[in-house]
Amino acid sequence: MSDPTFLVADDHPLFRAALIQMLRERFALYKIVEAASAQTVGAAMQDHPEIELVLLDLAMPGARGFSSLLHVRGEYPEVPVVVISSNEHPRVIRRAQQFGAAGFIPKSASADDMAAALLAVLDGDNWFPSMAAERSEADAALAAKLAQLTPQQFRVLLCIADGLLNKQIAHELGLAENTVKVHVTAILKKLECYSRTQAAVLVKSLEPESDLG
Template sequence: MSVPLRVLIADDHPMFRAALRHALGEIAPGLSVDEVANRSALEAAVAEGAPYDLAMLDLTMPGAMGFSSLVYLRGERPELPVLIVSSDDHARTIRRAQQFGAAGFVPKSAPAESLAQAVQAVLDGGLWFPPQQAERSEDDARLAERLAQLTPQQLRVLMRVADGLLNKQIAYELSLSENTVKIHVTAVLRKLGCHSRTQAAVLVKALALDSAGVAGEEDEVGG
């Protein structure tokens, strides 16, 4: 008897999570689904070590900065395919998702058939992206390479540095000693080639969605 699929859905809209759960049930009856609504809950779910077969990720959850959750998942669980499901379907957003390691991208406006095709393709070890994509960005490629040098723990520390947290606050959030956080920060700055926490924070902000893309997402949700 085959083990049922286990999927992690990360999206802050309860109704959309329910819609995804229903769609997945049609694709793979009997599957197991875990849901999270923000970045902290995502980290907690991943930390539990559940053997997920697929992660479905929105780009605008509370606590996330654009592609930061995607970069986190790719660093923490490189074997786990990540399918982005977003209402920001601008060509550059799709291209950036691919460059930062997503296995697929499905616009929230896409029909159920497209979602089914994407899920099946990704579970089979392939890729699934809409045809409209912008040109490859060398800046994003370099950023992805730099971030790939970090360990999962260093990436967690970096994201909190970008949020403006002090070492003492990061230590509390991650259950580490303040000295351990200091060591991680030093290693992060060295690996990224940054001379200060401010430089590192600016680097992380490059993961943010383009302003045009964010505006487009708000328009679609509102419409």
């Protein structure tokens, strides 16, 4: 049986190293896998089915706001995700919660607080700072719409948001162009969008008003 594993996904090498050191000291039984971009998060999840918890920085290369969180939650709903961010704005915390995170740890938190939060999540609880903003019905509706997408459709949606044409999306994802067309039609229907531009704007709304960290 494989050892239980943490995935630490953060593109800042110094913070990632400090976080990994804390994990090795306090969670010695766990192996640690690293990722530094949205693409490597997906690859790590695929290559390491023994991952039991993801520690996820929101602002990584290839991510659009909460897109990495939504992608991991959509493709691996049984794996809890704890967001670790330098952006402690209450609305960012609340949106992370509404988009499926099991916890939110500010990067300014002490090692003791980080460890306590992770223990709570591993025990099946949630852990969020108490100053989270009020629930947003708009975010709840958006999360419900995005939850209807398959993992492949979510990848196609992110390509649409990047302005790629069907032919380019097919090349990017290794799909037939006709398959992409089918996905685009399904995406627009599920998201209740009339155009690709409208779908791209929806993805844009995943990004917070201020920079994520």
